[in-house]
Amino acid sequence: MPLFRYSLLILAICTAGCMANQIRTDVSPRVQIFGVALHSDVDYREIGGVQASEEPCLKGYERSFDKLDITIGYGFNRKIRKITTRNPGTSVFGISPGMPAEDGERLARQAGLQGVAASRYQGMDINLILLVDGTGKIFGITVESRD
Amino acid sequence: MKTMNYLALLAVMTLTLTGCASTHGTSPKGLEVPIEKAAVKFSADIQDGGYKVVATDELKKWLDEGKKLTIISSLPAAEDKEFGILPSAVNGAMPKSEKDLAQADKDNLLKVAGADKEKPVVVYCGFVACRRSHIGAKILVENGFKNVYRYPAGITGWSESGYPLSK
Numbered sequence: 566m567p568l569f570r571y572s573l574l575i576l577a578i579c580t581a582g583c584m585a586n587q588i589r590t591d592v593s594p595r596v597q598i599f600g601v602a603l604h605s606d607v608d609y610r611e612i613g614g615v616q617a618s619e620e621p622c623l624k625g626y627e628r629s630f631d632k633l634d635i636t637i638g639y640g641f642n643r644k645i646r647k648i649t650t651r652n653p654g655t656s657v658f659g660i661s662p663g664m665p666a667e668d669g670e671r672l673a674r675q676a677g678l679q680g681v682a683a684s685r686y687q688g689m690d691i692n693l694i695l696l697v698d699g700t701g702k703i704f705g706i707t708v709e710s711r712d
Numbered sequence: 713m714k715t716m717n718y719l720a721l722l723a724v725m726t727l728t729l730t731g732c733a734s735t736h737g738t739s740p741k742g743l744e745v746p747i748e749k750a751a752v753k754f755s756a757d758i759q760d761g762g763y764k765v766v767a768t769d770e771l772k773k774w775l776d777e778g779k780k781l782t783i784i785s786s787l788p789a790a791e792d793k794e795f796g797i798l799p800s801a802v803n804g805a806m807p808k809s810e811k812d813l814a815q816a817d818k819d820n821l822l823k824v825a826g827a828d829k830e831k832p833v834v835v836y837c838g839f840v841a842c843r844r845s846h847i848g849a850k851i852l853v854e855n856g857f858k859n860v861y862r863y864p865a866g867i868t869g870w871s872e873s874g875y876p877l878s879k
Contacts, residue, residue, distance in 0.1 A: 620808065621746075623791055623838040623867075627808065636809075649812060683816050696807075696814040705812055 596691065596708050598635055598648050598655045603691065603708055606644045609637055634662075638709070647709035649696075657693070657706050666697045669706075687711070750841035754864060757843065761850040763860040766834060768869045775799055781832040784824060786844035787867070795867055796877030798836065806837070806844040806851075813847065821848055822855055829857045836863035836870075 596603040599612055609628060610617050617628035625640040635655070638647030653663040658676035660669040666684065673695070674680070678688035684695040690712070696705035735742045758765060774781060785797050786806040804821035807813050825833050833852055837844035849862040871877055
């Protein structure tokens with residue numbers, strides 16, 4: 566009988582682990598910029614011939630690819646925990662830099678995210694921040710892991 | 713004889729390890745190149761920002777004396793919750809780069825800095841190489857605040873000095 570209980574416990578833990586991975590794989594493919602995916606452990610130092618400059622952070626380090634207008638934040642575990650894009654040729658959940666803030670808000674909600682503050686949304690395992698200028702236009706988007 | 717040999721070996725190892733543990737330079741841990749990189753950027757930022765600088769001990773003295781000032785953390789609010797804040801600090805989160813500065817962040821910073829533009833305001837972030845505090849302090853100067861200070865060591869320097877952070 567104890568063996569049966571232990572088996573059930575182990576099964577429950579394994580299933581929980583699998584479900585966490587399932588959430589990851591559902592979200593990450595939708596959050597890709599230049600092929601860079603959130604939660605990935607790829608060590609990007611160069612993208613499309615553009616070299617990164619690196620800065621330290623409290624939670625790890627960030628690599629900026631200035632010519633591409635993107636920044637990748639790594640955690641101390643060397644996984645990508647944050648991506649910021651200001652490149653109008655990129656999009657996250659259909660939201661692109663250059664779009665009016667209201668359109669971005671609508672698309673964020675359509676993607677299942679909930680507004681938590683002005684231009685800030687949460688859902689699944691991510692935060693989405695729309696960088697909005699004084700004219701109400703989105704000039705950048707940040708997606709970060711909530712881990 | 714065996715004991716003597718063992719003690720001699722132990723003495724040599726201790727001296728060797730002591731030598732490895734410290735080095736000459738700005739920090740006993742070495743790292744002169746990143747320190748230089750941060751110093752060069754810091755110097756350029758101060759000239760550009762037009763604010764003053766306050767060091768850890770001076771800021772602690774001000775707080776102990778009960779000097780009236782506004783302390784602003786320019787770290788993201790989530791990091792304030794995770795790592796803690798300086799005593800009585802309020803959040804005015806700034807981005808790491810001017811390129812990512814949103815109007816809402818600027819508006820919030822000016823709101824938390826208050827209406828009294830003569831009152832000293834201290835802006836800090838994580839550590840010397842962190843530029844969030846520069847961006848915040850510069851905005852305050854540009855908006856007419858007369859006594860703006862950047863506290864470069866930030867929460868890292870504050871906690872390294874053994875001073876408390878509140879959560």
